[in-house]
Amino acid sequence: MKIGVLGTGVVGETIGAKLVALGHEVKISGRAPVNDKAIAWAAKVGAKASYGTFAEAAAFAELVFNCTKGEGAVDAVRAAREGLSGKILVDVTNPLDFSAGFPPTLFVSGTDSLGERIQREVPEAKVVKALNTINCNVMVDPARLGGASDVFVSGNDAEAKATVSRFLCEQFGWKEVVDLGDITTARGTESYLPLWIRLMSALKTADFNVKLVRS
Amino acid sequence: MKIGVLGTGVVGETIGAKLVALGHEVKISGRAPVNDKAIAWAAKVGAKASYGTFAEAAAFAELVFNCTKGEGAVDAVRAAREGLSGKILVDVTNPLDFSAGFPPTLFVSGTDSLGERIQREVPEAKVVKALNTINCNVMVDPARLGGASDVFVSGNDAEAKATVSRFLCEQFGWKEVVDLGDITTARGTESYLPLWIRLMSALKTADFNVKLVRS
Secondary structure (H helix, E strand, C coil): CEEEEECCCHHHHHHHHHHHHCCCEEEEEECCCCCHHHHHHHHHHCCCEEEEEHHHHHHHCCEEEECCCHHHHHHHHHHCHHHHCCCEEEECCCCEECCCCCCCEECCCCCCCHHHHHHHHCCCCEEEEECCCCCHHHHCCHHHCCCCCCEEEEECCHHHHHHHHHHHHHHHCCCCEEEEECHHHHHHHHHCHHHHHHHHHHHCCCCEEEEEEEC | CEEEEECCCHHHHHHHHHHHHCCCEEEEEECCCCCHHHHHHHHHHCCCEEEEEHHHHHHHCCEEEECCCHHHHHHHHHHHHHHHCCCEEEECCCCEECCCCCCCEECCCCCCCHHHHHHHHCCCCEEEEECCCCCHHHHCCHHHCCCCCCEEEEECCHHHHHHHHHHHHHHHCCCCEEEEECHHHHHHHHHCHHHHHHHHHHHCCCCEEEEEEEC
């Protein structure tokens, strides 16, 4: 499958490398037409990895992951808008504001979310918020944890959510995907980040996740 | 043990009834000197239950639970301030704002929390934020869920957190209490509420909690 990844940070590179290892063709992407670091990364990952602009990655792909930093997420999807039309955009971003240092706050919360802003920016794309509650090493390898845990999806298109849920299970090895509802439920998973950050500090590792326990 | 409960809603009554069942003397409390509904509730629960004002419950108690609605939480501890001096105040509240309907937003978040506001209001008390990530039926009976799950504490006084953690395990049956750090980490657990609310809607039950899964 041809997959586009917006963002050349550690999340984009981790997801990109996993997808190439699974046999997919992956174009990671940034704002600039040339990004020497990302081009070198793609060369190292293998022949099925390449680098392009946000617009080129979206045009190339059948499925797109948005792994940009939160502050650049809306700009990135705006640049990729034409290529995203009709496609599923898995939005992994979080609205983290590090401008006052650590711990970060959220630059959007309450009655809006970054997932909703992105869906409004590219109404022709099917945005599925997913994976934003987990460190990237766990995103692509949930079995590295000492037991099954949960991942959540939010989005307005039921078929797109089902496709992404199947993809997460079949490709990344997730056992259970919890459908929270429409894209407004991204407010929930994004709002969890301040707890995730405190848990990371208390547990002294990013290698963790939560499992829902029910009656 | 003599225990005070601020608040006469479902959370206060559930915790109060459990504490009486465990053999403690419990004074639940509200703003008004007389609250016929709460007085009737205390009479029903048994001889070890009584009703008083916030100030009377705090003066009576060795340990106090703050189970008020978030919007009234700071006023309640202000009214109880003298009696709270030197005591542990377990703060169960959440800053939920239902003024625009469901789902609620948070009336404090980001670089502050309701737990911190309460600690600032009663600096002579040892505030331990706890149990605010869980429905009250699960708070007092974690075994009702289909497996072990986690509860969190935040507070500035290490000894008070250790005392509350022991109390939660020995009295309510919790197996594990995760110490998140000082009272600023209440920002984390309070910020989780928007996800908790979406999970409640998706799972169609409030009878759930999360368990941390680590590598």
